[in-house]
Amino acid sequence: MYKPLIAVAVGGLSLVLLQTAKQAAAQPPASQQQQPPATAGQPPAGQPPAAGRGFPGRGRGNRPPAGPTPRLADGKVDFGGKGVWAPGWVQDWASQRYVSKNVDVPFTPEGKMLYDERVANKSKDDPEGYCLPAGVPRYTGTPYPFQIIQLPDRWVILYEGASHMYRVIFADGRKHSADPDPTWLGESIGSWEDNDTFVVDTIAQNGRTWLDFVGHPASDQLHVTEKFRRPDSMTLVYETTIEDPKYYTKPWTTSFRVNWQPGWEIKEYVCLENNKDLLHLGTTAPK
DSSP states (O other), X not given: OOEEEEEEEETTEEEEEEEOHHXXXXXXXXXXXXXXXXXXXXXXXXXXXXXXXXXXXXXXOOOOOOOOXXXXXXXXXXXXXXXXXXXXXXXXXXXXXXXXXOOOOOBXXXXXXXXXXXXXXXXXXXXXXXXXXXXXXXXXXXXXXXXXXXXXXXXXXXXXXXXXXXXXXXXXXXXXXXXXXXXXXXXXXXXXXXXXXXXXXXXXXXXXXXXXXXXXXXXTTOEEEEEEEEEETTEEEEEEEEEOTTTBSSOEEEEEEEEEEETOOOOOOOTTXXXXXXXXXXXXXXX
C-alpha cells in the first residue's frame, strides 16, 4: 500500500509524493537503473527529468513493448483499456524541452505583457497552485495520470491531479450550445475525423485558467481544438490548436506524446490537503 510522505510545492504545483518503503529499499542505484527511451515531452535517456516529472512510489515499472493500435469492433481506435495515460509535466507548451518542437507564439501586445509578467514573478499567481482546475488543454500536460472512458455517445476523462475532476466530451452528433454557461472545462464536442483521429472542439471556458505553468494566458474567448491519435498500444499523440483573439494574433498549434501505463489505476488525490503552495503564493486565490 502506498504511504503518503509529504506534500511539497514544485514550481507552483502541490504534489503529493507517494512511496512504498519496501520498494524504495529495493531500488538499485540510479546508475544501474535502465533508462526509458526519450519521447517528446521528456528528457533524453541519462538526463535528469524536470522537477515534478514522474510518479514517486509507483515507478515506471517494466512497460511492455508497443503492440498494434487497439481498436473497437467498428474499427475506430480504442483510447481506453486497463491502464492510464501518464504524461510528463509539460511546463511550457511552446518549448521543445516539453513538446515536439518550439512554437513561435503569436502574442497580442496584451498577451505578451501578461506572459512576461508571469515569467518575471515566477508564476506566483498560477491558479493550479491554489488547487483550482487546470482547464483545457492544460489538464493533458499536468504531471498526473488520466483515464479515458470511451462510450459510444461520449468520452469521460478522469483526471487524478489538480482538483481531481472529470471531463465529459459529447460525441453524439450534437452541436455547441447557442449560449453555453462558461465553466472551468468549457463545453467539449467530439467527432471522428477518421478511424484513427478523434477531434474535440472546446469553447465556453471561464478565462480563469492558464495554458501552462510558465503562464501562457487564456481568456474567456479561448477556443481549443484537440486531436487524439494512438499510433501503437503504448503511445498517445496529442495535438492542440489554441485560438484566443484577446491574447494571440492567430491560432497556434503544439503537440506531444503521452505514455500508456497498463495496469495502473487513478488514485485519490486531494490537492487542498496540506497545500504548501499557499505559504509562498499568498492566501488569496487569483481572480
